[in-house]
Amino acid sequence: MKTLFVSYRVTDLDRSLGFYTALGYAELGRVDIGDGARLVILKFPEEPAASLELVHRPGDKPVDVGSGFDHLAIQVDKLATTMETLSEAGLNPGPLEYPGGPEGPKTSWLTDPDGYRIELVEWPPGHTDGLTPAEFS
Template structure:
């Protein structure tokens, strides 16, 4: 088994697509659900398949992200460069953080239009992509 993608319900599809496009996602496809509702599948250019789905149902109540969801983590190669690009695109990422000290990952946080928190992570040199069993030994 493997995780296919995360799905977010969004209030304003155009606003969310603008945000995630500025973050670097590309639209893979859109599925009309009727009544103005849509699913939109997104992926980063180097990914082989969709990794994020936006679900927009105009008749639903506004999105409430405070009911259990915490955050989405995204790996980046160069966090300083990424933050510069995000600022230029009009997004507001937070400052660099070093949650595990100077030898661990570097992170920054931002929030999408519906309040979903996103953690950007740059691993230190030599670290594997993602969190692996080696991080717990």
């Protein structure tokens, strides 16, 4: 088994697409699911397949992200460069943080238009991509 993608319900599809494309996602396709509702499938250009789905159901109640969801983590190559690019696009990433100390990962946080939190992570040199069992031994 493997995780296919994360799916977020969004209030304003155009505003959310603007945010996620400025973050670097590319649109793979759309599915009309009736009554004005749509799914938009996204991925980063270097990913082999979809990693994020935006679900827009205009007839539903407003999105409430405060009931259990915490955040999405995204690995970046150069956090300072990414933060600069995102700032220029008006996305306002938070300050550079070192949650594991000066030798650990660098992080910055931002929030999408519906309140979903996103953690940007740059691993230190020599670190493998993603989290592995070695992180916890």
